[in-house]
Every structure is written in C-alpha cells, then in structure tokens.
Amino acid sequence: MTAEYKVHGNVAVITLANPPVNGLGLSTRQGIVDGLEQANADGAVKSIVITGAGGAFSGGADIKEFGTDKAMQEPNLNSVIAAIENSDKPVVAAIHSVAMGGGLELALGCHYRVAAPGCSVALPEVKLGILPGAGGTQRLPRVIGVEPALNMIVSGEAIKSEMLAMLPGQKLFDKLVDSPEALAAEALAFAQSVADVRPMPLVRNLPCKHPEGDAYFQFARNMVKGMSKNFPAPAKCVDAVEAATKKKFADGLATEREIFINLMWTAESRSLRHLFLAERAASKIPDVPSDTPKRDIKAVAVIGAGTMGGGIAMNFLNAGIPVKMLEMKQEALDRGIATIRKNYEAQVAKKKLKQDKYEQRMALLSTTLSYDDLKDADLVIEAVFEEIGVKEAVFKQLDAVMKPGAILASNTSTLDVNKIANFTQRPQDVVGLHFFSPANVMKLLEVVRGAATAKDVLATVMAMAKKIKKTAVVSGVCDGFIGNRMIEQYSRQAGFLLDEGCTPAQVDKAVEKFGFAMGPFRMGDLAGNDIGWAIRKRRAIEQPGMKYSKTADLLCEKGRYGQKTGAGWYDYVPGKRDAIPNAEVVKMIEDHRASLGITPRKISDEEIVQRLVFSLVNEAAYILEEGIANKASDIDVVYIFGYGFPVHRGGPLNYANEVGLFNVVQAMKRFAKNPLDDAAFWKPAPLLAKLAAEGKNFQ
C-alpha cells in the first residue's frame, strides 16, 4: 500500500507515500479509503489529517497509470473524494511542497485545508491535454472565485500557496502556517480544534456565481481560441467552469467527468502525455545509473565568441555559473560581448529581465586571448568553425592546458566526436554538446556520447543540462547525430517535391498547416542554405550515387543563402523575418523542371506532409536500430524541442504510431513507385518493416 496510517493522540494521519510525487495511483487511492475506514471505525479517533511524505503533498493522478485499466479501477479519485466528504469525522488536508491536479482536487474534497508556504498549487491537467477530472473545475471556483480559478485551470500554471492565501475572500486555505517545518504539528492541532464542529463544511456547498457570466465566458472563449489553436482542452475548461456557475454541483461534476473522459481519448492528449514522460525519460541513460558520481561544474570556458559561443555562454551566466570566453583577437571578443549585452538589454527593455540581474550576469563573464587562462575551468565548450583541422588545433591546446578531470566538449553539429576525442590524451573526458541556434533560446541539447566518453562525464552533463534549463537527449556518434541526420532526408524529399511541381510556398504552407513552426524552405532560409550546400558537396564525394534535387544548388549559386543575405527561397526586408515569395526563384524551379523534361503535377497537402514526415520516420528507424538513439521517445524529444515539430502530434515517431506503422509502410510503398522520387529512399528501414509487419509500435 502506498499510503501510511498512524494515530497521533486522537487524530489519525493518512500519509500518501508513493514516490517521487505521491501520484494518486490505484494503491494510494485504496490506501486513503482504507485509512478513512479505519479512522471512522476507531472510537478513539476524533479527526483525520491527510498529508504527503517526502517532497510533495501530491502531484496528482498517476500519469504513468493513464491508459491502463488501473486508472479507471475503483476506488477512482472521485470515489475517494466522495469517501472523504462522507466521512463521519472531519478530514483536514495538510498541504506542502506540491499540490497539483488530482492532489489539489483531493484537498478540495477535504473539509479543511492547512497549507505550508512555498507550496506550488496548480491544476495543470490542461498541459496534458485534459482538464481536472475529479471536481477541480467545480470546486476551485467556489473557493477562490470564478475568474482566478479559470485562469489557473486554462493556463495550468502553478501559484504559490502564500499568494493564493492573499486572495480576498478565499476559502481555499483555512490556515497558512508560518513554515513548512511547522505544518505537521499545526495540522494536528487544527484537526483537534475542529473535531467537534458539525455540520462539517464542504466546498461543494459553497455558492458559485459570476455577476456577468455570459459576457465573461464569451470573453474567456475568445481568449483561449487564439492561445490554443491545436488543442481542444482549454476551450473545454471554459465550458466546465461555466457549468459550475450555471448547474447544480452534481450536474456540473457530471459535465466535467464527461469532458474529461472525451479529452483523455484525443490524440492531442495522448501526444502531450507521451511528451511529459518522454522529456523526463530522456535524462535516463540505460547503462548510466542515476547514482553515478558527478563532477563539479563551478566554472565554464567557451572557445569562440561568435553567435553560437555567445549564446552558449549566456545559458551558464543565466544559471549563475561564471564563464570565460576565449577568442583569437580582441575585436572578436569585443563583438561577442557586445552581442551578449544587446541580447540582455533587449530582455531588460521587454521587462523580462531586471537591470540588477543583467548586471549580475555580465559580472560573471570574463574574456581572454590565452588558452592558459582556461586551465581552471571544470567544463570547456568549443564553438569554433566547423572544420576538423580547426577542431584538432583547439583540442590539442585544450589537452595541454586543462586541469585533470575537466570536461572537454565540442559543439560540433556534424563532425566525428570520436576523432575529436582522439586529438587528446583523454578521450574519456570528451563529449559532444550540440546546442541549437539561438543557443540561449532553444531548449534542445544533443549530448553526443563518444566511444570513450566516461559515464560520470555523461551523468555530469545531463545534470548540468537541467541546471541550465535544457532538455538533453543522448545521441551516439554518426553524421548529423539524431536531429540533422533526419533533417537531411526531409530536405532531400522537399527538393523532390519542387522538381515534381510544388513551389516552396506551397510546401511550407502544407507543413505549417500540419503544425510545424516553419516549413522546410523557410527553415533553410533561417539556417542558411549554404550549410546544406556544403553537406551536398561532401555527400557527392562520399556517396556519389545519392539522388538529390539540384534546385537548392542553383539557388546557392545565385548567392541566395537565406535571411542572412536578404534572399533565399524567399525575399526578406532588412530587420524583418517575413518570407516574401520571389517570382525569379519560382521561374528558376520551373526552368529546372523543364530541363529535366518533367510535366508538373498538382500535389496534395496530404502527400506533401506524408512524404516529409515519413522521410523523418524512416531515418529515425535506422537511428534506433543502430543504437544512435536509446529509445524512440528520445527522437520525439529532439524533434519537438529542436526542430519545431508540432507538439500536438507528439514527435515524428509518436505521430507514426498514431497513424499506424502498417499505414506508414503502405504509403512509403506508394511513394517508391513514383519515378520522379527515389525508390531506394522509400525502402522501409528493417526495424520499421518488422514493427509494421508485427502490428507493433515504436517504443
């Protein structure tokens, strides 16, 4: 049982004990009901306290149980809350640290609530594509008011208990104690003080009204519409809270339940729940146990003060870690510092950063022209020109000066990390840290594990990633690692679409309608088309038979590298990012098509999206099979956090699972028959073919 029962004097204490966050799984729910029964049957017990062990009151329903029989099995959470409401003796929730989702709903079902300061209180279900399904939408408005409650439910954001306690007229907390340490004793004393109060108060009996309900809920609907284009849950939260104001409690609860169950089965909710677990699973490396010792990272060095180096440095400054930046010339350092300042000043101007915080961060930054000055850093990250000879020179110098045990990292996005490691006498200390541009903004960090990378180095950089608020995913060594290796196939396919009849704008529009932040051509313009050009030149030598569309090369030959040159697949006005279609580019594509003797055909949005997304899926299957990625969900995390893949689709492999791998393979077979495409391209990877044949999913 994952709830403990103890009696202190005449108060029974039920302690939720289901680490890590006291999720309300079946055995915990059963434990609460058993505890209530025992307390009610014991004549010596006058009142009951429910609290949570460890670092949470409760994080809510057990997310890992969703989709299994246990989630629906009695006692479900509504039945547990009914048992509390029907208890003969008063039940007091003693809330601390985290009271979220079903955890808060459980507390709202209690007769009284005593809270510690510093507790994060939230109904975050909307972030999982659902809404509170155990009375949260009906009870929270009754204790803090309709508008504050709807704001919390629609945003899912946590608010500290001490802030909520200040809401005028709030009935959420009967008492806010002075400190978390005081909670246990004060909750016991409170429970004793209310032991004889009858009738016992119930949140369900409080009134729930909004003076201008119709106008307010219309306004709220308009607000959430803009915010939640691809997600049904926020609008449904408005419906449920409106029901709380217009229906009897029991009917409102039934409305909430019905919406909850319907939302639970949506693809959007499945995707969000998948991502919640995937993001947390990404930090776990199968052969690196969580208790692996970690090295201290107290000082960081960054080689290169360009856009990438500066962005990387900012992550550490933001986390309060001193950074020393090295460049070959003072002018380069000055430029780098000026860019960092400009970035921070923009944040100050937008009121996202306080002036004193900005100054504190800049005070942590120092510069040098000499490798000798880096010797005390615990971690050094190289962000220099992407050329193996340049990396060799850097790593040989680092090897000569860095203290023993320092971690030597490369920000390479394509080069062989094993080769780089072997430029040093300490390959075990070398790792790839592939930040994504802009490095101070993008959440993804690909951690590239070399053949010799030590386990404690991996454990250290994964922990460090969390500290600098990155989502880290481990990749093995291969050309392009997980993300760029897949994007190369996606870009090849985008080129074939142009040859066959599409314009860049048509492809981008279809992909953006599917939900990508940016279509492939706008993305190319942002990243720089010359990067893909360089890769294709390299491929022409390494894999001479590989089929490519020539359009992107023709574009680069015109100097249209993208936003940085003001012209790429589209035109750009200085200072703006709007992509303006260019007639000459369209003509260039048409002429090239004609030179190949191709008669253009109209290609549907569905075909465009399938060809692009399934090209990602097939390459991902190779990546999984080769062990470059540890698990399918890691690949989804890479694509969501690094490549703008639509969140509501849950990543390329989650999406493929939703479509059904059988259907994916069928589509690929159709595409392979297209003479203008590349039959070899569409040969299903062995893992994909096997899973599809066995009716299984990517795991």
Ligand code: 3H9
């Ligand atoms: C709900 O309640 C539905 C009801 O309305 C209706 C029911 C009928 N369950 O984030 P962290 C695990 S829906 C199971 O890294 P932090 C998490 O997977 C639920 N496990 O830590 C991870 O496990 P592992 C509504 C959970 O300190 C570990 O805890 N509730 C749950 O940065 C640490 O997580 C939510 O949506 C859970 N509910 O943040 C709350 N929550 O170590 C979602 C966490 O194996 N949770 N885990 O990888 C959070 O927001 C954060 O996890 C929390 C801790 C703030 C609690």
